Amino acid sequence: MHTAALAHTVRAGHRWIELSDGRVTVYGVCPPDPFQRCRIEHRLACLAQRLPDMG
Numbered sequence: 001m002h003t004a005a006l007a008h009t010v011r012a013g014h015r016w017i018e019l020s021d022g023r024v025t026v027y028g029v030c031p032p033d034p035f036q037r038c039r040i041e042h043r044l045a046c047l048a049q050r051l052p053d054m055g
Helices: none
Strands: 015-018 024-026 037-040
Antiparallel strands (some): 015 024, 015 037
16 A cells, blocks of 8 residues: 655655656655645655654
8 A cells, every 4th residue: 555645745855756657756846736646765754764864
């Protein structure tokens, strides 16, 4: 099961947008659609790992 975050809540450079052909790409600009969903890196969601410096 995949859970997708709202893209505007994920910092640019950490958003993985799924393309129409099933591939994903890093999306570095703010998405204009507030309902667009994205995948995020495993290390940002995994409780067993420390978060990277997001500053």
